Amino acid sequence: MPVRKSDIKKYVVLQTEIAESFDFVEDQVLRNNIAIVFQYMLFLILLSEKHKFSGPFLYSIYKNIILCSATITESCLYYSIKYFLNKKKVKAEDVMSWSWKYSNKADLHEISSSEKVCAGKRSKKFNRFTDRITFIEMNRIALRARILTRKLFEKSESMRKKRNKIHLAALKKVDDSYSKKRLIKTLDDTIEIINHLGRKVDAI
Numbered sequence: 001m002p003v004r005k006s007d008i009k010k011y012v013v014l015q016t017e018i019a020e021s022f023d024f025v026e027d028q029v030l031r032n033n034i035a036i037v038f039q040y041m042l043f044l045i046l047l048s049e050k051h052k053f054s055g056p057f058l059y060s061i062y063k064n065i066i067l068c069s070a071t072i073t074e075s076c077l078y079y080s081i082k083y084f085l086n087k088k089k090v091k092a093e094d095v096m097s098w099s100w101k102y103s104n105k106a107d108l109h110e111i112s113s114s115e116k117v118c119a120g121k122r123s124k125k126f127n128r129f130t131d132r133i134t135f136i137e138m139n140r141i142a143l144r145a146r147i148l149t150r151k152l153f154e155k156s157e158s159m160r161k162k163r164n165k166i167h168l169a170a171l172k173k174v175d176d177s178y179s180k181k182r183l184i185k186t187l188d189d190t191i192e193i194i195n196h197l198g199r200k201v202d203a204i
Helices: 015-024 028-051 055-086 135-144 150-166 180-202
Strands: 098-112 115-126
Touching: 015 028, 015 180, 028 055, 055 135, 055 150, 055 180, 135 150, 150 180
Parallel strands: none
Antiparallel strands: 098 115
């Protein structure tokens, strides 16, 4: 069955091949959760094509598909970075963000009730890679670690911003700008990023 690049149904036709892209994720629980989100995404695609919705109903379906795509990308990115760190292919201090930590502080001079001159020890404190890490931080880590290329970093960032825009509280106007063309671009980017991550992990 021929599949046109502009046809959203291609993701249903190629679902087995796409699902195999997640095989690099050895964490069975995470892989199962990704598979569940992927199946839900396919259901939404079929729903949008079968019933020919329009207006707010269609926009809502498209936004949910984008949320699914971002969730899958974020999960695969999390696994890949953690894998690189565990295999010691990258050092945490080379890729993690950090802040100054002050210790042994001593007051030298009081300028006013709100200002003091102090002395102390200043050292770098690197953030830990935990399951609470944010999407934006993972994108930056993956770029620093060369897990993502600059091009794929920008695509992942675009996806993150689209996901964040969907949150109603963040909207400053009625958002009905979701189109099939925009959706297909997001799905294509998702598959491209996941395939790239799979090759990076498999190469270790």
